[in-house]
Amino acid sequence: MAAAGTGALVEDLDAPLSARVGGTTAAKLEAELDLRTVRDLLWHLPRRYAERGQLTPVSSLAEGDDVTVVAQVQRVSGPRQMKSRRGAMLEVWVGDGRTELLLTFFAKGLGPLNHHARQLPVGTRALFAGKVQTYRRGAQRVLQLVHPEHRPLPEDAPDAVGEQFAAQPMPIYPATAKVRSWDVAAALSVVLTSLGDVDDAVPPGIAEREGLPSAADALRWVHQPRTKEEWQRGLERFRYEEAFVLQASLAQRRHAAARETATPRPARLDGLLAALDARLPFELTAGQRGVGEAIAADLAATSPMQRLLQGEVGSGKTLVALRAMLTVVDAGGQAALLAPTEVLAGQHLRSITAMLGDLALGGQLGAAEQATQVVLLTGSMPAAARRRALLAAASGEAGIVIGTHALLEEHVQFADLGLVVVDEQHRFGVEQRDALRSKAATSPHVLVMTATPIPRTVAMTVFGDLETSTLRELPPGRAPISTHVVPLAQRPEWIDRVFARIAEEAADGHQVYVVCPRIGGEDAPAAPGEDGKRPPLAVEDVVAQVRAHPATAALRTEVLHGRLATEEKEDVVRRFAARELDVVVATTVVEVGVDVPTATLMVIMDAERFGISQLHQLRGRVGRGGLPGTCLLVTEAAGASRVVERLRAVEATTDGFELARVDLEQRREGDVLGAAQSGRRSSLRVLSVLDDVDLITRARADATAVVAQDPELRGHPGLAAAIADRVGAEQRRFLERA
Numbered sequence: 203m204a205a206a207g208t209g210a211l212v213e214d215l216d217a218p219l220s221a222r223v224g225g226t227t228a229a230k231l232e233a234e235l236d237l238r239t240v241r242d243l244l245w246h247l248p249r250r251y252a253e254r255g256q257l258t259p260v261s262s263l264a265e266g267d268d269v270t271v272v273a274q275v276q277r278v279s280g281p282r283q284m285k286s287r288r289g290a291m292l293e294v295w296v297g298d299g300r301t302e303l304l305l306t307f308f309a310k311g312l313g314p315l316n317h318h319a320r321q322l323p324v325g326t327r328a329l330f331a332g333k334v335q336t337y338r339r340g341a342q343r344v345l346q347l348v349h350p351e352h353r354p355l356p357e358d359a360p361d362a363v364g365e366q367f368a369a370q371p372m373p374i375y376p377a378t379a380k381v382r383s384w385d386v387a388a389a390l391s392v393v394l395t396s397l398g399d400v401d402d403a404v405p406p407g408i409a410e411r412e413g414l415p416s417a418a419d420a421l422r423w424v425h426q427p428r429t430k431e432e433w434q435r436g437l438e439r440f441r442y443e444e445a446f447v448l449q450a451s452l453a454q455r456r457h458a459a460a461r462e463t464a465t466p467r468p469a470r471l472d473g474l475l476a477a478l479d480a481r482l483p484f485e486l487t488a489g490q491r492g493v494g495e496a497i498a499a500d501l502a503a504t505s506p507m508q509r510l511l512q513g514e515v516g517s518g519k520t521l522v523a524l525r526a527m528l529t530v531v532d533a534g535g536q537a538a539l540l541a542p543t544e545v546l547a548g549q550h551l552r553s554i555t556a557m558l559g560d561l562a563l564g565g566q567l568g569a570a571e572q573a574t575q576v577v578l579l580t581g582s583m584p585a586a587a588r589r590r591a592l593l594a595a596a597s598g599e600a601g602i603v604i605g606t607h608a609l610l611e612e613h614v615q616f617a618d619l620g621l622v623v624v625d626e627q628h629r630f631g632v633e634q635r636d637a638l639r640s641k642a643a644t645s646p647h648v649l650v651m652t653a654t655p656i657p658r659t660v661a662m663t664v665f666g667d668l669e670t671s672t673l674r675e676l677p678p679g680r681a682p683i684s685t686h687v688v689p690l691a692q693r694p695e696w697i698d699r700v701f702a703r704i705a706e707e708a709a710d711g712h713q714v715y716v717v718c719p720r721i722g723g724e725d726a727p728a729a730p731g732e733d734g735k736r737p738p739l740a741v742e743d744v745v746a747q748v749r750a751h752p753a754t755a756a757l758r759t760e761v762l763h764g765r766l767a768t769e770e771k772e773d774v775v776r777r778f779a780a781r782e783l784d785v786v787v788a789t790t791v792v793e794v795g796v797d798v799p800t801a802t803l804m805v806i807m808d809a810e811r812f813g814i815s816q817l818h819q820l821r822g823r824v825g826r827g828g829l830p831g832t833c834l835l836v837t838e839a840a841g842a843s844r845v846v847e848r849l850r851a852v853e854a855t856t857d858g859f860e861l862a863r864v865d866l867e868q869r870r871e872g873d874v875l876g877a878a879q880s881g882r883r884s885s886l887r888v889l890s891v892l893d894d895v896d897l898i899t900r901a902r903a904d905a906t907a908v909v910a911q912d913p914e915l916r917g918h919p920g921l922a923a924a925i926a927d928r929v930g931a932e933q934r935r936f937l938e939r940a
């Protein structure tokens with residue numbers, strides 16, 4: 203046959219599973235686990251390995267999980283007829299030697315239950331699969347599986363093949379109620395038995411240097427290991443492979459972007475930018491100047507800029523972005539600024555027009571000579587204003603268009619879009635960036651800004667197609683923010699001091715934010731949750747407290763949250779900034795961008811409900827106008843708990859990068875990547891952005907070199923197929939969400 207001379211036939215990894223495991227099984231694997239191809243199944247890696255003599259710790263089981271556990275039958279009760287209901291039940295207690303797990307079986311009569319009881323005599327060790335439930339027995343909470351499926355362990359099975367077989371580690375797969383771990387293992391066994399050569403995604407030279415087994419060996423080792431060492435070495439390979447394939451796909455993206463053509467927008471010395479610089483009331487920081495030069499060089503090039511600008515809250519990113527936008531306007535193009543919320547878009551409009559003054563009055567009386575127009579475009583604008591904005595964008599009269607995701611809509615047109623600035627990237631996905639990019643004749647330059655400090659590996663993984671610049675210093679003269687945990691669990695009376703502090707700030711003519719985890723009304727259960735704790739504090743309740751407390755009753759207090767109409771929101775922000783309000787009780791809508799220089803106190807209620815980055819971001823809202831800021835983290839959580847440790851970390855440092863590291867350590871990786879990427883779920887399977895820093899760095903260098911030599915990957919069919927599969931899966935996820 204075709205493969206003569208090369209040994210076995212090359213496996214078609216993209217063949218449908220039905221061609222290998224039969225239609226019924228294939229349909230179940232697709233419906234339950236989204237496994238469609240031979241590749242999908244082979245790369246469905248075990249979640250963990252069970253070992254002989256090692257029972258699954260029952261305490262590790264969580265309610266609601268579909269689990270497969272290894273356990274031993276301790277005692278059996280029944281079967282017996284039930285008293286309160288018709289029918290019979292059987293209770294089997296299994297355990298790991300410390301904690302017991304209850305298996306409950308129900309049936310109409312005793313017959314079927316006797317069958318289970320015969321299969322599960324005391325001492326049997328077996329695999330049990332089912333959904334974990336909790337069940338109250340008097341004061342006790344018991345974990346149980348109702349009607350679990352069970353399989354005796356190989357060593358106890360009548361057809362066991364002896365000691366050696368029984369000693370093998372047993373892969374436990376991510377599974378569901380309809381497709382059990384052992385069903386996955388059975389399907390894999392069919393596929394592995396006839397497996398041909400596997401086209402390796404990792405080139406042999408690299409595999410050798412890394413000491414990695416071939417793909418075919420690694421697949422056998424992870425799915426049918428004979429020893430612990432085998433599956434460990436197998437997983438090692440998949441870890442590298444995952445990083446390598448991801449980095450190669452990012453390298454291809456960068457390579458393709460570099461070949462796109464952009465209109466160069468060289469800086470002018472006598473334009474709007476020069477006019478703005480001349481009237482700034484302060485000096486640019488060294489960081490702003492350095493990043494500004496890098497951006498100017500990018501903008502003058504014929505390939506589109508792809509740059510990520512990260513910097514602490516208040517580090518002056520908006521000015522950097524504005525200077526980039528003016529460079530493009532000076533060169534005859536337009537710039538779009540994309541903000542994640544309407545409040546933030548409105549805020550940007552105000553601060554940018556304020557900085558520009560008469561430079562932004564293009565087409566109006568009293569405008570400066572080169573003046574341009576700055577327009578706002580959001581989804582909730584009145585029709586007439588919206589039409590005007592659309593026209594100004596399409597005609598080119600507006601040099602700067604600021605908006606929300608409404609800017610992405612199809613009918614929004616630009617005369618000559620040269621630059622797209624995306625604020626707070628973590629709320630925008632790659633797809634949105636591409637949608638905006640498609641609005642220009644040539645590819646626009648792209649600048650992405652984020653205040654969430656991103657550790658290096660996350661930047662390499664999530665934003666791997668962007669160059670990164672960082673503003674590390676804050677503008678001089680910025681007053682420091684002092685942060686204090688207010689532990690109400692130990693000192694409940696301190697809540698009065700919180701209200702007193704609010705009153706003091708207001709008496710000095712300063713503004714105060716009070717942030718709560720939720721709005722109130724129907725957005726959460728009014729009754730205490732399952733765990734007996736009260737629901738998180740709501741804006742609606744806290745505003746009532748502020749208005750009722752003797753210290754703060756006389757203050758001018760309003761609420762700000764996502765359920766208000768846009769005009770109401772804008773009105774509150776405007777009055778707060780104009781010092782017509784003293785206190786705003788809000789949700790995290792104030793987290794990004796709201797810029798009120800006279801706000802000096804940030805009170806965060808139920809602070810333990812917020813993530814580290816979020817708390818850091820929130821406190822960045824105060825101390826912006828040269829007045830020292832204070833942040834109070836109010837919590838009822840017990841003093842020694844892990845959540846309070848988190849608050850203490852925020853209290854101890856204002857270094858955003860240090861906090862990002864602590865955050866990453868404490869949170870599950872998927873969350874981090876998910877949050878950093880606007881819902882595009884992390885598809886990392888075995889890779890850890892925290893632990894695999896060196897590996898990711900090596901894989902990035904390897905992948906970049908491979909793509910530079912062979913951009914189309916013609917000589918690397920295995921890698922090309924793995925990338926195509928990865929990209930396909932991402933697009934599927936995107937379409938499913940849309």
Ligand code: ADP
Pocket residue numbers: 484485486487490513514515516517518519520521653677678797826
């Ligand atoms: P970011 O967007 O990074 O959070 P901003 O751009 O909103 O920060 O800047 C915060 C404040 O600092 C704004 O009021 C801005 O005018 C001011 N600012 C920016 N650059 C400087 C500078 N070089 N010196 C002094 N103040 C600055």
Ligand code: MG
Pocket residue numbers: 516519520795
């Ligand atoms: Mg900003």
